[in-house]
Amino acid sequence: MTKLFHQIRSTHLPIVLLIAVLFCVVVWRDSSLAQKVAVENLPEPPSATTQIIMQASDTAFVYRLLLLWLQQFDVQAGQYVSYRNLDYDHLADWLKSLQMMAPESQYPMLMATRIYTKVADQQRIRQMLDFVHQQFLLDPEKNWRWLAESTVIARHKLKDLPLALSYAQLLADEPSEIIPFWARDMKLTILEDMGEFEQVKLLVGGLLANKAISDPNELKFLNSLLKRLQKNNN
Amino acid sequence: MFSSITTIARYSLLEAVRGKIIWIMVSLLLLSVMLSLFIGETTLTETRETQVAFMAGFLRLSSVMVIIFFVVSSISRDFQDKSVELLFSISMPRYQVFLGKFFGFGLVALSAVIIFSIGLVFYSDISVVFFWALSLWCELTLVALISLIFILSLEHVAVSLVASIGAYALMRFMPAIQSMGDGPFQDSAFNQLMNKVLDLIDLILPRLDHFAQSRWLVNGAAAEIDVIYFLLEFVLFVCLFVVVGVIDLKRKAI
Numbered sequence: 001m002t003k004l005f006h007q008i009r010s011t012h013l014p015i016v017l018l019i020a021v022l023f024c025v026v027v028w029r030d031s032s033l034a035q036k037v038a039v040e041n042l043p044e045p046p047s048a049t050t051q052i053i054m055q056a057s058d059t060a061f062v063y064r065l066l067l068l069w070l071q072q073f074d075v076q077a078g079q080y081v082s083y084r085n086l087d088y089d090h091l092a093d094w095l096k097s098l099q100m101m102a103p104e105s106q107y108p109m110l111m112a113t114r115i116y117t118k119v120a121d122q123q124r125i126r127q128m129l130d131f132v133h134q135q136f137l138l139d140p141e142k143n144w145r146w147l148a149e150s151t152v153i154a155r156h157k158l159k160d161l162p163l164a165l166s167y168a169q170l171l172a173d174e175p176s177e178i179i180p181f182w183a184r185d186m187k188l189t190i191l192e193d194m195g196e197f198e199q200v201k202l203l204v205g206g207l208l209a210n211k212a213i214s215d216p217n218e219l220k221f222l223n224s225l226l227k228r229l230q231k232n233n234n
Numbered sequence: 235m236f237s238s239i240t241t242i243a244r245y246s247l248l249e250a251v252r253g254k255i256i257w258i259m260v261s262l263l264l265l266s267v268m269l270s271l272f273i274g275e276t277t278l279t280e281t282r283e284t285q286v287a288f289m290a291g292f293l294r295l296s297s298v299m300v301i302i303f304f305v306v307s308s309i310s311r312d313f314q315d316k317s318v319e320l321l322f323s324i325s326m327p328r329y330q331v332f333l334g335k336f337f338g339f340g341l342v343a344l345s346a347v348i349i350f351s352i353g354l355v356f357y358s359d360i361s362v363v364f365f366w367a368l369s370l371w372c373e374l375t376l377v378a379l380i381s382l383i384f385i386l387s388l389e390h391v392a393v394s395l396v397a398s399i400g401a402y403a404l405m406r407f408m409p410a411i412q413s414m415g416d417g418p419f420q421d422s423a424f425n426q427l428m429n430k431v432l433d434l435i436d437l438i439l440p441r442l443d444h445f446a447q448s449r450w451l452v453n454g455a456a457a458e459i460d461v462i463y464f465l466l467e468f469v470l471f472v473c474l475f476v477v478v479g480v481i482d483l484k485r486k487a488i
Contacts, residue, residue: 052413060448061291064284068276104453110279 039081042073042090045097063101070094071111083119088127091116095131109135109146117153125158133167140174147171148183155190165190181218188225201229238326239334246308246338250345255304259297259346263353266292270357283452286357290448293350294370301346301374302398305339305381310391329480332386336379336476343374358451365459370446372468377402377442379472383479386486404435405442412436440471 070091074081095108112128119125129150136147147167155164168187171179191200204226213219250256269292270285277284312318321331351367358366381398388394404411415429444467450459 052410058291058294058443058448060283060287060452064273064287068273068284071278072276105280105283107278107280115278 039076039079039085042087042094044090045094051097051101059101063098063105066101067098067107067111070098071115083116083124084121086116086119088116088119088124092127092131096134099135103139104142106142106146109143113146113149113153117157122158125153126163129154129158129163129167133170136170140170141176141178144171144174144176144179144183148186151186151190155193161190161194165194181213181215181221185218185221188222192225192229197229197232201226204229238330239337242321242331242334243338243341246335247341247345249308249338250304250342253304253308255300255342256345256349258300259349262293262296262300263349266296267353282357286354286451287448289354289357290366290446290451293354294373294446294448297343297346297350297370297374298377298402299399301339301343301378302381302395302402304342305378306385306391306394306398308339309335309382309385310389310394313389328483328486332382332480332483333476335382336479339378339382340371340375343371343378346374347371354451359454359456361456362450362454362459365456365461366446366450368461369459369464372464373442373445376405376440376468376471376475379475379479383475383482386479387482401439402442405439407443408432408436408439408441409443438474440467 074083074086095112099105099108109132112131116128117125132143132146132150136143140147148171151164151167151171154160154167158164165187168190172184172187174184188200188203191203204222207213208219208222208226213222266289270289273288274281274285309318312321322328347367347370350370351363354363354366377398380401381394384397384401385391385394388397412429412432415425415432444460445464450456
């Protein structure tokens with residue numbers, strides 16, 4: 001019996017030890033993972049100096065890495081963190097920092113308009129729209145479509161017609177020819193929603209009269225809008 | 235002269251092939267492709283840009299590490315099996331041995347860069363990939379040269395690895411290190427002295443942060459790549475390091 005025990009001990013001891021240690025490791029890892037279920041708060045974005053250090057030599061790589069980290073921040077330790085629990089002040093600062101790192105990228109704008117406006121909190125939505133607004137002022141040709149989306153969000157989600165009108169006005173006033181007519185003419189539909197029929201009629205009439213518009217689709221849209229307004233008036 | 239240099243270079247390349255370095259490079263490429271596919275699934279927009287940035291960043295850093303380890307281990311093996319002593323005992327000038335090894339490692343770097351380029355042409359414009367690959371080859375060759383100098387001079391694997399990786403970090407992150415010393419509250423005499431030392435080091439080391447940038451592949455604009463700058467920097471520093479390496483090797487007592 002003793003001999004058999006010794007034989008088992010000498011041949012199987014390493015495997016038994018391996019299983020025992022592996023068991024301890026699994027138990028330890030499992031318990032340490034369980035301790036990490038507390039949700040982390042979004043930290044402040046790195047300072048300008050830290051950003052230089054982080055970007056050292058490969059800005060594009062670090063930029064994309066930070067972008068994906070921020071995008072995945074609401075998934076922590078196997079649970080989804082509600083956007084209401086995110087610090088939107090820090091979030092807006094993060095988006096600003098990222099946009100400064102790669103001004104040609106559209107990613108932060110998309111995150112602001114299509115992800116972080118999905119929060120059920122008007123104040124937080126306004127923070128994101130304000131970020132888009134600021135970015136539009138910096139580069140209208142690149143960011144006009146995000147301001148157009150923000151106009152829609154302000155109009156339909158926030159039901160804030162004056163805010164939507166202010167954004168639409170910026171789009172309409174932008175001299176760049178890149179901005180298409182549907183974006184410029186959002187101002188007219190918002191004014192119509194606000195009940196400013198006379199003002200819309202005046203604006204549309206003016207646009208048609210000065211022959212500044214050559215696009216047949218835009219002309220068709222403006223004519224139909226004018227006809228509808230006149231019909232409603234009668 | 236050329237035949238002895240090319241023979242040594244050929245054997246270095248052969249060692250890389252037999253030591254499965256080429257397969258390691260192929261594995262790195264496959265790993266980077268898998269990484270990019272995974273990353274691509276997580277992005278909401280600019281998928282290609284994100285994929286290529288990750289691929290390029292990963293390939294650049296990992297290939298530098300592989301080259302450093304290969305150069306150091308290769309020369310270390312030569313010391314152990316007395317190949318170095320054999321080479322120095324025959325009637326061949328030491329500078330030829332040095333150049334032969336250097337060209338051999340340059341060819342290993344070239345094969346790595348060719349392998350990576352094959353993968354990257356699917357993600358970016360071919361002309362941009364060409365310039366990025368050329369720039370990466372310059373970077374890898376400079377790193378191989380510095381590792382060669384360290385291992386020939388120091389002879390110890392661990393010390394040479396640390397020195398080579400440290401030198402690479404200095405060449406790559408010098409602007410970041412300098413900006414750390416430029417803070418508003420760092421005006422002590424010691425700090426000013428350190429800044430001067432860093433500026434001095436910066437003058438005698440190549441700025442690898444200007445080489446093989448992922449940004450080129452992301453933007454796909456070949457026109458914005460300053461090819462003359464990195465080629466000139468490469469040629470100048472290769473000359474400097476080769477002279478330093480040869481002088482050190484000539485003084486070495488075997």
